[in-house]
Amino acid sequence: MKTATLSTRQVVRVLGKGIRLNGHANDPVQGITYDPGAVLPGSIYVALSRPEGDGHDHVAEAVARGAQVVVTERMGWLPRRAVAVRVTDSRRALARIAARYYGEPARRLQIVGVTGPGSAEVAFYLRQLWAAAGRPVGLIGALGHELGDRLLPGRDGAEEPSDVQHMLACLVEQGIGRCVLELGSAALERSITEEVPLATLIRLGGETPPGVTAGELISISWERGLAPGIRLVSGRWQGAPLWQVELARASRDGWTLRLQTGRGPMDCTLAVCGQQNMRAALQAGMAARALGVPAGAVRDGWSRLVSAPGRCEPIRRGQPFGVWVDGADSPAALQEVLADARRTAARRLLVLVGGSAWQAADELTGLGAAAGRLAEVVMVTSNNPMEQPPEALIRPVSRAARKAGARRVEEEPDRDRAIRRLLGQAEAGDLVLLTGKGRRTTMELAYVRVPFDDRRRAWVALGELGWTAGDSRS
Structure with a gap:
């Protein structure tokens, strides 16, 4: 993968918080990681506090492996062969460095974020329905990452900002211009939207998470009751703000539904099992319509959905x-x-x-x-x-x-x-x-x-x- 050529001095300039520079100031960096075991000679090591352990405790190990730059929230002793950069927030620093290192891929993509209850399943199905319009779409989410010809298992939101930037760069490299980014609570805690401008945010109820902005907000709610349905609360597509489930029959292979859409009934088949998947597929369908996917493509996409892994x-x-x-x-x-x-x-x-x-x-x-x-x-x-x-x-x-x-x-x-x-x-x-x-x-x-x-x-x-x-x- 092609990456930008950054010198140590440029990294420090990106962060603006250099503690000291030495003879490596103009040497190009050879990679970026938060895993001390993955440090290569000449790379940047960013110390993060993670559930697996505190990266600040492994700074010496990273330097011994050849880290050229160490980004840390707590300054301690370092050999003079390493450049130390102290920051107030290591994750935000990681996002800024990674975005620059990978050539700011997010700015060359149309990224749609999905947040709120059920975001993992909705994002998983939205990628399929959006792609039904005929152009490839990537997915970064808890249930898996679909990066063109690369399929990677999800880590339940444990990805860090540099992981996200790397995956976005993979999409750009393959000529894929659209991506669905799931924003579950674990992902939001890791600041993965830092340096990732969202074209659209799809909010599944609740409030917009702090610090998350987008060019457009689409709010969708699931309404319970005798006639359950989904309502488009806000968004540019206002042709049918409410879909009501008039008839639903479940089988071991999926659902047969009749929806009242405001423009007449729509009969459809959903190739997913279980109520949770049915709700997510319907919400993804409304989101796809709001993104401009034709109704016929959504209906056809529903009938060919690949089920979310491990959910019925x-x-x-x-x-x-x-x-x-x-x-x-x-x-x-x-x-x-x-x-x-x-x-x-x-x-x-x-x-x-x-x-x-x-x-x-x-x-x-x-x-x-x-x-x-x-x-x-x-x-x-x-x-x-x-x-x-x-x-x-x-x-x-x-x-x-x-x-x-x-x-x-x-x-x-x-x-x-x-x-x-x-x-x-x-x-x-x-x-x-x-x-x-x-x-x-x-x-x-x-x-x-x-x-x-x-x-x-x-x-x-x-x-x-x-x-x-x-x-x-x-």
């Missing part, structure tokens, strides 16, 4: 029963997704449920009670047992499920075997719901974290049962 995500291999993977791991979340599954009019509901070592006893019994009330078959396993014997997590869930009235409750400590056993019991018209992990891809055992992906395990198990339609998954 369907696994399809041609089997005559449904399989959903969802990350619900609390009693309330499990209750909601089970109610969604019940709306599909499935012949039977089979659910995999399991607890984690950090969950209290009332949470474990709550999981079992929710599963027992709404599912015919409950397979109880473990989620993240850590140092605890899996059986200690299984027993309270099983007891609560039986007490709540489940017709069949089975126990299987091995999660992979539990998935295989449950799928092996499914018949035509059933719906199998695998809960607890969703898009998470690890399991925490005693002092070790091992790879484990419910989606991958279900895909393989279905193949072993003879259902082999579709491409293989990695």
Whole structure:
């Protein structure tokens, strides 16, 4: 990737807070990072306080690895071979340096920010619907990053400003001119909008976050009630400020809806499962219309949506029963997704449920009670047992499920075997719901974290049962 040539002196000038300069003042910098383990000779190291640890404690390590410039909020001793720059806010400094280093890519893109409840799913679906108009669109969000020919996993908002600038530069390099940027609470705490001018901010209820500005504000609210709908509160597209859901039918493969749009009814199919995904897809559709996407393109895009990972995500291999993977791991979340599954009019509901070592006893019994009330078959396993014997997590869930009235409750400590056993019991018209992990891809055992992906395990198990339609998954 082409980057700007910056000297140490220019970096200090960008920040305007130089503490001292030495013989490296005119040497070009070779990179920028906040990870002390990723420092290369001649690079800039920016010390950040992060959940993983305080970068200020690793300044000496960064210099030993060859850091040419150290940006820090706390000045301490440094070898004279490094240039020290003290700032009041390291993240803002990181954003300014990274923007300059990567050639200020945000100024060459039309960036639409999405903030508010459900922003991760709405951003994920908006990228698909905006692209339905015929031009490529990038995505930077908690559920993943889509950068043209590069797909990267999301880190739940743990990206820093330099990560965002690097991804924006990737889009510019590939000739992609539009990007959806999800602004969840974790991302906003990391000042990722610093040096990222937003053309449009889509606000899903609530107030505009402090410090976030945009050329245009589009405010969308979800209205509950007997006739739920979404309302465009403000925005340049005022042709149909309210869409009301007049009719909604859920199936194991998605939703069939009739919307009253103010310009007559619109029948549509949403290729996503669960109410949360349905709401997000509708909000993304209204946002896409406000951005100028034709109604026909939005309707066609809805029918081809790729589901948000780990949120009632369907696994399809041609089997005559449904399989959903969802990350619900609390009693309330499990209750909601089970109610969604019940709306599909499935012949039977089979659910995999399991607890984690950090969950209290009332949470474990709550999981079992929710599963027992709404599912015919409950397979109880473990989620993240850590140092605890899996059986200690299984027993309270099983007891609560039986007490709540489940017709069949089975126990299987091995999660992979539990998935295989449950799928092996499914018949035509059933719906199998695998809960607890969703898009998470690890399991925490005693002092070790091992790879484990419910989606991958279900895909393989279905193949072993003879259902082999579709491409293989990695």
